[in-house]
Structure formats: structure tokens, C-alpha cells
């Protein structure tokens with residue numbers, strides 16, 4: 001094999017390794033419930049869930065070390081100190097927030113497992129509603145802000 005062929009080959013193997021490493025936290029989206037098959041009303045169906053289970057730690061002054069603000073749509077989509085988008089609008093199965101809420105990512109279950117006496121875990125039906133809301137464009141009417149319940 002010529003030297004430049006060898007270099008090309010090791011480059012290829014290198015990038016294959018990197019691609020595989022990207023799956024290290026192996027999110028099995030087949031475990032997600034299917035999105036609910038109905039039109040979702042954010043204010044009635046999603047906002048109260050966020051307020052009850054998330055907002056104490058992810059409010060306008062987040063208590064969580066992630067600095068993830070869930071009071072407005074923009075910041076809820078943007079994510080926190082991880083610098084990764086929490087929501088992919090239109091693609092709930094690719095949204096980290098959905099993975100965390102459905103307990104698909106170890107150490108990043110939301111709400112945190114040891115805090116669920118105060119902040120309830122989403123039920124399967126609620127994850128299905130959340131998915132439908134994201135798939136339908138994560139509509140969040142102007143001027144609506146989350147509040148503590």
C-alpha cells in the first residue's frame with residue numbers, strides 16, 4: 001500500500017472510531033412512548049407539567065448548576081451550560097429534554113430521581129403529550145411565562 005493510501009485509511013478508521021464514540025451514551029429512543037395523536041394546547045397541557053416538575057430548579061433564576069432557564073420558549077429550546085440544544089423543534093425523538101424526562105440518559109434523569117417526592121416524574125401519557133407538542137412545533141404563545149405553582 002502506498003503511503004498516502006495508508007494515511008487515508010487510518011484517517012477513515014479514526015473517524016469511524018470517533019463516530020462510534022459519539023454513541024457512548026446510547027440513547028434507545030425505541031423506549032419512548034409514541035407522540036399523542038391530538039393537537040396540544042401548551043398553556044393547558046404542557047405548562048402546568050413544566051411548572052410542577054421542572055420550574056423550581058430551572059426557573060428564571062435557575063437553582064440547577066446547569067443554568068438551564070425554562071421560563072421562556074427561546075431558553076427552553078436553547079439548553080443550558082451543556083451548550084447542547086434541549087429541544088429540536090419538530091423532532092421530539094431527537095430532543096435531549098425528552099430523553100431526560102423519559103429516563104433514557106443515566107445521571108440525567110429529569111426531574112432527578114432523588115427529588116421525585118417533590119417534583120413528580122412525567123407519566124407515559126405526559127411524555128406522549130410532550131412529544132406531540134414538540135413535533136407540532138413547540139408552540140408557546142407570546143407573552144406566556146412559566147410561574148411557580
Ligand code: HEC
Nearest residue numbers: 053054057064065066068079080081082086110111115119
Ligand atoms: C431538583 C432540581 C431539578 C429539577 C426539579 C429538574 N432538574 Fe433538570 N437539571 C438539574 C440539574 C442539577 C442539572 C444539571 C445536571 C448535570 O449537568 O449533571 C439539570 C440539567 C437539565 C438539562 C440539561 C441542561 C443543560 O444544557 O445543561 C435539561 C434539558 C433539564 N435539566 C431538563 C429538566 C426538565 C425538563 C425538568 C422537568 C421535567 C427538570 N429538568 C427538572 C436539576 C433539576
